[in-house]
Amino acid sequence: MNLRDFQQSLDGDAPTADIDSQAVQALWFAAKGDWTRAHELAQSQDDAAGAWVHAYLHRVEDDIPNAQHWYRRAGKPPHRGSLTEEWNEIVSNLI
Numbered sequence: 735m736n737l738r739d740f741q742q743s744l745d746g747d748a749p750t751a752d753i754d755s756q757a758v759q760a761l762w763f764a765a766k767g768d769w770t771r772a773h774e775l776a777q778s779q780d781d782a783a784g785a786w787v788h789a790y791l792h793r794v795e796d797d798i799p800n801a802q803h804w805y806r807r808a809g810k811p812p813h814r815g816s817l818t819e820e821w822n823e824i825v826s827n828l829i
Contacts, residue, residue: 737826741765757783758828761821764791782808783828790820 735743735752740762743750749762760775769791776788789804794817805812813820 735829737822740825740829755779755783755828757787760787761825764794765821769794786810786824790824793817
């Protein structure tokens with residue numbers, strides 16, 4: 735799967751079966767506007783990928799101090815570009 739395939743999967747009602755990472759599923763739900771489900775999934779993946787997505791989600795919610803905490807846990811610098819650019823970057827790196 736690549737970024738384009740992932741974006742096309744957003745036409746469906748649920749992530750496709752080949753999207754097995756909870757962090758990537760969180761990005762899918764975030765793109766569909768379900769922040770709560772996305773947050774639950776990101777929190778449930780206790781690793782750098784989950785932390786990176788968790789940081790992004792708190793940035794979406796404009797909770798920058800919390801986002802900064804999760805960026806540190808992910809070992810990533812805070813993103814300075816648009817939310818769309820960051821979403822694309824994370825998806826591209828995690829799929």
